[in-house]
Amino acid sequence: MRKLLGGATALFGLVVALLGGWMLVRGPFLGGPALEAMPMLAALTAFLVGVVIFFRGVVRWAGVGARI
Template sequence: MSFRSDTRGIGVAKLFFTIVTGVGLGLSLGTAFLIVRGPFFGGPALDPFLMMGVLAVFIVGILVVSWGTTRLFGVGASA
């Protein structure tokens, strides 16, 4: 099954991977703010258990944005 066969407009696959990339970017930016809020912006630091959860979501966000970006631009795909 080829995801690149849609030649009309932006394509459903490109739209999907753009949304996936945006969600991953939002996850990583939102959780990065929560991680650095305490030490750099003068806010309270998160509790250790919550900080580990935020760090896990940050790593998932980085994985999602990298997967979505590579699929969007066709990195590693054969022509």
């Protein structure tokens, strides 16, 4: 059960990070308009939080680290 929860957490974090990263690069690099300041900050925050959640899920899935 712990591996399943860790895998689901990692998958959720990966999706959030990918969507946040896509929102950041779709404007200037893919020919679209650049985001305004607040939406860009929200996309950057989503990307960073997604990366943290992804690695937290990977650590739980792999079963490494301290058990609290």
